Amino acid sequence: MTDLLIRGADIIGHGRSDLLIRNGRFVDPADAGSDVDTLDADGLVALPGLVDLHTHLREPGREDAETVESGTLAAARGGFTAVLAMANTIPVTDTAEAAEHVAALGARDGHAQVVPVGAVSKGLDGVELAELGLMARSRAGVRVFSDDGRCVSDARLMRRALEYVRAFDGVIAQHAQDPQLAGGAACCHEGEISGKLGLPGWPAAAEAGVVARDVQIAELTRSRLHICHVSCAETVDVIMWAKQRDINVTAEVAPHHLMLTTSEVVGYDPTYKVNPPLRPNEHVEALREALADGTIDAVATDHAPHARHDKEHAFAEAAFGMLGLETALAVVMETMINSGLLNWTGLAKRMSIMPAHVARLADHGRPLAKGEPANVVLVDPAARAVVERDNSASLSRNNPWHGRDLPDPVVATIWAGRVTYQKGS
């Protein structure tokens, strides 16, 4: 295999250096032989390959909306080298066999590493534990378990799940949504706009209340808890409190919650219907601050592709979710780097190192140094573009960023030494 020399990249904002990749790992650039491809990275920043803790790949089951191949191609275009594939496929990833199937699809079709997330409960029903241990022991080596899309609302089940996964260093990733306070009909943030639009609302308390309960259960069980897609300031406060008590909790925020607000919903465009919902600006501000100060550990896309017809219903009846893989880095750069809230080190931590740590991925989120796996993304800090939804690797078009002027950062993505995406080729 030909070596790949990346010349002159700024390594995570720490200064320029060459990177030489051989057989999937970084080696000393001084060792470059004659059989070498060169990638000129002058003016570019090299970051460790991004890791997404929260992706819906839709395969198996809804291959019309996304496949492992199309979803991971979108991931590669977004700078990701690993994605955690949520369990709410058809069938649900709630057995070792199902998890191995998803991992095998990833190995066969993936443009990034596909790491299956296991369901917490059988069929995501929130009643009985799925075979957590067998999924952990399977070839898929599942460590992250989530009923995402649904909340593990039964406190006893949540306690058992948290206790049980401690045996194999697993983590429960909770979709915090109290089904009594925010039931099936709830489709946007409860507040001024939901009241005026006559849409069933979802109060912040429905999220923060579940998180408050779960951090206490995590303290009781001494287990690892991860909070998916934090969307409101109240939840940030609870997580801050829990971290002060050394409770083993981590949290993620989705890019759209760092920029888009409830006012997008005013025209009843289901593109902006997402779970958890877009919140008013004060929540957006609180989430940016929490991501900056580390209260929120990671950015996770909640990339949720949907076939067009599933979004062309009345707002209340349309599917929840929006695309995110291809635009995540752009949005985080715009909201966190360009605003001065984070530097490149901080961004790498939140989009690669911490997500890899939460998911216990040994080969990701590593330093860009000799001997390490060659997972790297080259970023142009200055490029911008207007997002065009048709210019996407995803099979779906529910892109809330369509028509917006955003950074266009990803120049090349390299996963295990292999170029999975290169701009313009």
Added chain:
Amino acid sequence: MRHLLSAADLDRTQITEIFDLAEEMSLVQGRPVKKLPALRGRTVVNLFFEDSTRTRSSFEIAGKWLSADVINISAKGSSVSKGESLRDTVLTVAAMGVDALVIRHHASGAPWQASRWIDAHVLNAGDGTHEHPTQALLDAFTIRRHLRRSAPDLVSFDGQTVAIVGDITHSRVARSNVLLLTTLGAQVILVAPPTLLPPAMDTWPVRVCTDFDEVLPHADVVMMLRVQRERMSGGYFPTPREYTIGYGLTRPRLEAMKPGAAICHPGPMNRGLEISADAADAANSLILDQVAAGVSVRMSVLYELLGGAE
């Protein structure tokens, strides 16, 4: 006017125009031959995703008296369960070459979405728990007629207080009335138990009160809202009895009303729950006038949308 989606689409001049025209249209109702040629050759489709006999009939009669071809299409049930998207249903109907779509939908916002997909005029005949602009127009038209009995040239509602009482959270009638009545200059007071008030009421141009008896003596018009059956078991209030005692227009409250004040109800009424029979049938009740006004107001709106030179 391209569409009528929200009561907020109309300014005071447009509302007055619609009302003045509705007065003329109402003269047709008294004629032996109730037909004007104004919309001959125009096609109006009543696309109803939710049952509503009275609103559909009212639109149907209004269209027919203006000589439009009126077709009723019932598309009851969730588009998700039927497998046809809202967009497909709307495009299919529009492709037949209709001039106006009158849309009633159980989900808020559906007429807004439809108006972005098609060229025909869209008229919101009630969307979910959001708006019902023609109901607000006919309510205000009825109130204007009532007020004009003592002030014949009255145009604005400045100085008038309208109390809207009941389930504000789930009421499209309340939302449209708040917008329309405040445009006309009225002071609106919303009266409900806190469980039936939408969030962030401080951002609405209204007063909010949880005590009906405090408001009652000051209201020039009392508009009672229907309590939907599903709210009774939804935990919004303990029992129908308690609701009636707190928020019903009972006989004692009828007597406590300001002299000359009027009673409205968009129907259908739950007699004995939100309104007593005494109040419903009282001399100052405008409830049947509202129904009669519905046809003239909808004729006027259809004419405003379709009658212009195009």
